[in-house]
Amino acid sequence: MSQGTQPYVALDRVAKVYPSPRGDVEALSDIDLEMAPGAFVSVVGPSGCGKSTLMKCLAGLVPITSGKIDINGHKLDGPPDAMGIVFQRDVLLDWRTILDNVLLQAELLRLPRADYRERAMQLLARFGLEGFEDRHPWELSGGMRQRAAICRALLCDPELLLMDEPFGALDAMTRDDLNVELTRIWQGSNKTVLFITHSIVESVYLSDRVVMMSRGPGRIVEVIDIDLPRPRPLAIRETPAFGAYVHQIRHHFAELGILKE
Amino acid sequence: MSFWRKHLMGESRTRDVLLVLAALVAIWELGVWYYEPPKIFLPPPSAILAEFLTTPGLFIRHMGYTLWTTLLAFAVSVALGIALAVAIVYSRLLERTIYTLLVALNSVPKVALAPLFVIWLGTGMEPKIAVAVMLALFPIVIDTVLGLRSVDPDMVNLARAARASQLQILAKIRFPNALPSLFAGMKVAISFALVGAIVGEFVAGGNGLGFLVLVAQGQFDTTRVFVSLVLLGLMGTALFYAIDFAERLMLPWHVSQRGEGGSQHGG
Numbered sequence: 001m002s003q004g005t006q007p008y009v010a011l012d013r014v015a016k017v018y019p020s021p022r023g024d025v026e027a028l029s030d031i032d033l034e035m036a037p038g039a040f041v042s043v044v045g046p047s048g049c050g051k052s053t054l055m056k057c058l059a060g061l062v063p064i065t066s067g068k069i070d071i072n073g074h075k076l077d078g079p080p081d082a083m084g085i086v087f088q089r090d091v092l093l094d095w096r097t098i099l100d101n102v103l104l105q106a107e108l109l110r111l112p113r114a115d116y117r118e119r120a121m122q123l124l125a126r127f128g129l130e131g132f133e134d135r136h137p138w139e140l141s142g143g144m145r146q147r148a149a150i151c152r153a154l155l156c157d158p159e160l161l162l163m164d165e166p167f168g169a170l171d172a173m174t175r176d177d178l179n180v181e182l183t184r185i186w187q188g189s190n191k192t193v194l195f196i197t198h199s200i201v202e203s204v205y206l207s208d209r210v211v212m213m214s215r216g217p218g219r220i221v222e223v224i225d226i227d228l229p230r231p232r233p234l235a236i237r238e239t240p241a242f243g244a245y246v247h248q249i250r251h252h253f254a255e256l257g258i259l260k261e
Numbered sequence: 262m263s264f265w266r267k268h269l270m271g272e273s274r275t276r277d278v279l280l281v282l283a284a285l286v287a288i289w290e291l292g293v294w295y296y297e298p299p300k301i302f303l304p305p306p307s308a309i310l311a312e313f314l315t316t317p318g319l320f321i322r323h324m325g326y327t328l329w330t331t332l333l334a335f336a337v338s339v340a341l342g343i344a345l346a347v348a349i350v351y352s353r354l355l356e357r358t359i360y361t362l363l364v365a366l367n368s369v370p371k372v373a374l375a376p377l378f379v380i381w382l383g384t385g386m387e388p389k390i391a392v393a394v395m396l397a398l399f400p401i402v403i404d405t406v407l408g409l410r411s412v413d414p415d416m417v418n419l420a421r422a423a424r425a426s427q428l429q430i431l432a433k434i435r436f437p438n439a440l441p442s443l444f445a446g447m448k449v450a451i452s453f454a455l456v457g458a459i460v461g462e463f464v465a466g467g468n469g470l471g472f473l474v475l476v477a478q479g480q481f482d483t484t485r486v487f488v489s490l491v492l493l494g495l496m497g498t499a500l501f502y503a504i505d506f507a508e509r510l511m512l513p514w515h516v517s518q519r520g521e522g523g524s525q526h527g528g
């Protein structure tokens with residue numbers, strides 16, 4: 001992480017209130033967060049603490065109630081350029097093949113499909129979906145669908161990648177694989193990534209910086225810089241340094257009464 | 262063989278239905294032969310077939326007229342229905358006015374308005390089409406609105422995140438997503454269009470199977486009434502399965518999720 005340069009993403013006292021007939025829901029309160037260009041930032045926190053809301057605010061999909069969001073030095077006003085997004089559910093279109101689902105991103109951005117076909121095939125292969133290009137989403141497992149959704153987000157080479165628990169539904173082994181693959185794609189790409197997860201281990205493994213959130217209202221309780229060398233082999237998770245980060249985060253959540261241990 | 266098996270309906274299901282139908286016809290034939298009810302009350306199936314064979318050209322011509330009326334009305338209903346549904350989904354004002362009105366009017370027995378169309382449009386094909394459209398339009402609009410609305414909000418968010426236009430969102434996401442609902446509506450609408458065409462022929466006369474039924478009834482020729490009814494039944498069934506078939510061809514992704522066979526809801 002480069003220090004001193006202008007942050008790619010900057011949130012300044014952001015708050016989000018969902019109006020509702022049964023009383024307003026304060027989903028985010030007083031969120032300050034900076035992400036350096038090319039940084040990998042994870043958000044961990046209990047269910048309902050506003051992680052998805054935070055992502056949607058950053059994506060310009062949900063208007064914030066107060067505060068300010070800057071992306072690449074510009075005040076956020078609707079979805080920014082060059083953004084890729086992976087939602088908590090894969091939202092693949094059932095009527096399209098996997099390849100066409102990935103190419104949807106180019107279509108939506110009004111880029112010529114033909115230029116991206118090759119890249120789509122490569123991405124699918126990288127994520128273990130070779131041979132499934134012509135299948136439909138309902139012919140794939142949940143994990144395969146989620147991988148296709150990631151390919152779609154990566155298709156047009158976004159500068160900002162937002163991912164909402166993309167590996168939440170996967171088994172541990174596939175998850176490890178995809179963690180490695182994602183890091184490989186991210187490294188040397190200069191993409192700024194916001195990655196939401198429930199898994200503390202995953203957040204430490206992937207990130208330069210882990211943001212801990214708590215609920216009622218959703219707020220940031222701690223930001224921890226992960227100072228581990230890269231590239232990180234999976235075995236790094238067995239090192240004492242790694243364990244110390246995981247312990248620190250667990251302990252902090254336990255103190256807040258969120259994790260019982 | 263496997264094409265039909267996959268696309269039409271389970272081959273064994275077709276066979277079972279045909280068997281049951283054959284059994285019913287046999288019971289009917291034997292029952293009439295044994296109890297000998299007055300011919301004006303219930304003719305046997307064999308007499309119905311014989312009656313048809315006396316003037317097949319006449320029956321086919323009237324059937325063609327009814328079929329044509331039904332198909333035209335169906336086409337108009339689909340085109341108009343989709344346009345209305347899109348307008349309703351995209352306009353608050355239209356939703357509050359037209360849609361509310363349509364839903365309210367849906368419970369009105371629209372058939373009762375048929376004579377009005379004769380006054381307005383005469384006794385040609387137009388009033389028949391009008392009555393049929395009046396019946397068939399509702400299920401199309403209502404089901405399409407439902408389908409256009411029932412899209413996963415994150416699917417729309419995905420498109421918005423790429424700054425897609427409203428038109429792109431409609432064409433690439435909302436409309437395809439609404440197709441299963443549209444087809445459900447079309448299955449109801451095709452039957453309603455046929456009902457509308459018959460009602461139109463009852464009141465406007467001149468042509469069609471509905472007209473034949475009316476004339477035969479006036480002459481107390483029950484056998485001829487039955488010939489028309491059987492033809493109507495065959496036509497209705499064929500039309501329904503034509504839509505079902507089109508759905509299987511166009512929406513394999515939906516049909517395979519829904520599981521084999523079985524039509525959903527009624528209008």
Ligand SMILES: Nc1ncnc2c1ncn2[C@@H]1O[C@H](COP(=O)(O)OP(=O)(O)OP(=O)(O)O)[C@@H](O)[C@H]1O
Pocket residue numbers: 018019020025026027046047048049050051052053054088218
């Ligand atoms: N569209 C909405 N309207 C009203 N309230 C909402 C809406 N979306 C989220 N909320 C509320 O905001 C709060 C945060 O929701 P959010 O989905 O951001 O949580 P989350 O951290 O992503 O949870 P999870 O880990 O379970 O996905 C919750 O209390 C939720 O009920």
Ligand SMILES: [Mg+2]
Pocket residue numbers: 051052053088164
């Ligand atoms: Mg969430």
